[in-house]
Amino acid sequence: MDDATGGRKRILSGMRPTGRLHLGNLVGALANWRALQDDYDCFFMIADYHALMSEYESPGAIAANAREVLIDFVSCGLDPARSVLFRQSDVLQHAELHLVLSCYTPIGWLERCPTYKEQIKELKNRDIHNYAFLGYPVLQAADIVLYKANLVPVGEDQLPHLELAREVVRRFNSLTGAHALIEPQAKLTSSPRLLGTDRRKMSKSYRNQIDIAADAETIRKKVGSMITDPKRIRRDDVGHPDVCNVCQYYKTFAADEADEVAEKCRTAAWGCTDCKARLADLLIEHLREPRDRRAELEADPDRLQAILADGAERAGAVARETLREVKALTGLGGW
Ligand code: ATP
Numbered sequence: 001m002d003d004a005t006g007g008r009k010r011i012l013s014g015m016r017p018t019g020r021l022h023l024g025n026l027v028g029a030l031a032n033w034r035a036l037q038d039d040y041d042c043f044f045m046i047a048d049y050h051a052l053m054s055e056y057e058s059p060g061a062i063a064a065n066a067r068e069v070l071i072d073f074v075s076c077g078l079d080p081a082r083s084v085l086f087r088q089s090d091v092l093q094h095a096e097l098h099l100v101l102s103c104y105t106p107i108g109w110l111e112r113c114p115t116y117k118e119q120i121k122e123l124k125n126r127d128i129h130n131y132a133f134l135g136y137p138v139l140q141a142a143d144i145v146l147y148k149a150n151l152v153p154v155g156e157d158q159l160p161h162l163e164l165a166r167e168v169v170r171r172f173n174s175l176t177g178a179h180a181l182i183e184p185q186a187k188l189t190s191s192p193r194l195l196g197t198d199r200r201k202m203s204k205s206y207r208n209q210i211d212i213a214a215d216a217e218t219i220r221k222k223v224g225s226m227i228t229d230p231k232r233i234r235r236d237d238v239g240h241p242d243v244c245n246v247c248q249y250y251k252t253f254a255a256d257e258a259d260e261v262a263e264k265c266r267t268a269a270w271g272c273t274d275c276k277a278r279l280a281d282l283l284i285e286h287l288r289e290p291r292d293r294r295a296e297l298e299a300d301p302d303r304l305q306a307i308l309a310d311g312a313e314r315a316g317a318v319a320r321e322t323l324r325e326v327k328a329l330t331g332l333g334g335w
């Protein structure tokens, strides 16, 4: 036990409050985060500044979505007693460090970032040609180093951002000569990439998601609308489970049934309707605990406020200390 964290390594990760979280967020992030709490000192952030960068034209929903994300966090097992759950804009030092690190970030690094180029091309319904969006990875770097996080759980798609954060840290450390900031490492998660009802990657922006908070009726309706094997048209056509998204869901949510279901598909013992009805039942059961916990939290707004206040306090204590060091190294503040 060599420090306040009991010598455990520190992790930071976050979610943008752009809507309720969905099954993709659950299997791709939250389930991993929940497990990481056993071995790491965890900071989980509701990244509302990051949301504003793309939602600035109509930011009205960000605050309510932040509440939804906090409820999803807690109802999926992120434990406010063990981990620090906080909202980015509650800790001023994110904005402050972002500005300092932006001085150490050549514009070319940002313009060349593959995720930036991709988003500019893909996001047609938003104007993200703003100054802040170009600097998205700089704020991410600030989020991470503010807490001296050693590890960041990321999917492969996020690797370029983490590499950029590491380069900014190296540049800052070498120019200030003090090695005050910790270079974060990626903690790659081997989690499945869940497809949505339309077989594209499940994503809030594609509206093909099944929310963690969905009620039984909505789950049945959404599962009913899932695209299956396009070659299976009539009930007695045999199916191809390897290309069917519904069959893939069994692998993710009910691995012990997956082989049997695939066989029933391949032999047409089951039609897609049978297969979907069973999957809907399984998902309803899988989401029962989060749904019950959500109901409790929704009935107790004071508890939600208390979790945020406590998170802001604990995150702020670490962040203030880092900023004190950074300012001393960069000629800001007292002489
Ligand atoms: P947006 O449409 O605003 O991009 P999103 O629904 O794609 O939202 P993100 O905020 O991009 O969600 O992702 C949050 C986290 O959830 C990330 O760690 C990401 O890897 C994970 N995630 C998102 N969608 C999926 C998915 N379909 N399968 C697995 N993991 C996912």
Ligand code: MG
Pocket (backbone or CB within 6 Å): 203
């Ligand atoms: Mg996304």
